[in-house]
Amino acid sequence: MRDALGVGAAVGLSGFAFGVTSAGAGMTLAQTCVLSLLVFTGASQFALVGALGAGGAPLAAAAGALLLGVRNAFYGLRLSQMLGLPAAVRPLAAQWVIDETSAVALAQPDRRLARLGFTVTGVTLYAGWNITTLLGALGAEALGDPAAWGLDVAGPAVFLALLLPMIRDRSSAAPPARAGATPAPGRGEAGTATARPIRAAALRHEVAVAVLAVLLALACVPFLPAGVPVLVAVLAAPAVLAVAALRSRSAARRERTAAERAEEA
Structure with missing residues (x-):
């Protein structure tokens, strides 16, 4: 709950930056809010409005955004096995498959906590992202440059902070084998040397x-x-x-x- 709420609240605030950027690129308030409601993946949204704001062709902008969003499909394959959600719920859960929800879920030790982390992060982040997108678009002129507030780096900073403990844990030495146990393929000295x-x-x-x-x-x-x-x-x-x-x-x-x-x- 702590990790999920922290990530959801912190990254959700960066919706301000998207609202301001989208409004500055010439998108209407309705277009900006619909993008956050339906696309809901920050990198793709920023890529789309950034390309359009720079005068890029709509098809090229959409293609670039789609490529950035393809990674979520791979997250979905992994989370499908880990979460084991009912078939009726999966289309709704797929909307929340993004970097932050995947990282929180994959960091949990069992299915129950993975489901809890995924759900709480998804609800918190989806609500926060869309609310702050609306506020950012409404107050674009008053807010000014989002980079001056540090909102443009809030998402990546939180995500990296979440990943670092996982990288450190996985790079630690494996526990010693039990006495008399036969090393599994790829786990013994020969397997380690090959890997x-x-x-x-x-x-x-x-x-x-x-x-x-x-x-x-x-x-x-x-x-x-x-x-x-x-x-x-x-x-x-x-x-x-x-x-x-x-x-x-x-x-x-x-x-x-x-x-x-x-x-x-």
Whole structure:
């Protein structure tokens, strides 16, 4: 309850920033409020109104917002198993599947607490986000620049504060095995030694994708309409994966050639 209410209340306040930004981009009060009621994922909403406010084409702005929202589908797959909600409730719960509700639910040790955390975070955040969106849109002129109040970083700051304890817990050493117990596959010394290079390679790929995406977006900003650079940045992931696959096949060929030469010798 403490975590859920804290996250819901703190992140809900950043709806002020969206209301002000949306109004500044030329959206009407009704359009701003409907976006928060129906879309309800801050990053996608900011991307949409930001691209439209910069003169981007509506289709490009919508496509960029949709790409940012795709991550919620993956959250939904994980939460579907964890929460185990009845079929009749799932369409309603899907509206609340966002970064903060997923983080709170996944941080809980059992299904009962996961459901409680998800529900309380969803109710608090949905209500707070929509109320502050309305207030921000109504008082856009009086509020001024949302960055001056720090509202533009409230959501990311709270989300990172919630994630850090989870990262620290998962990076801690595993508990020692019981005497006489047989290590599970991938859990013993050999499994750990095998898993480390895999994790290191995955981390390198993630960093490469992030860096390449930033470079692609920055390179396209001066030449492409608003909303399009983020679509181009998506190409970073398949590009890195393709290069990794080529390097892997090349390394395999070199190993086979070396083995054949060793047999001939």
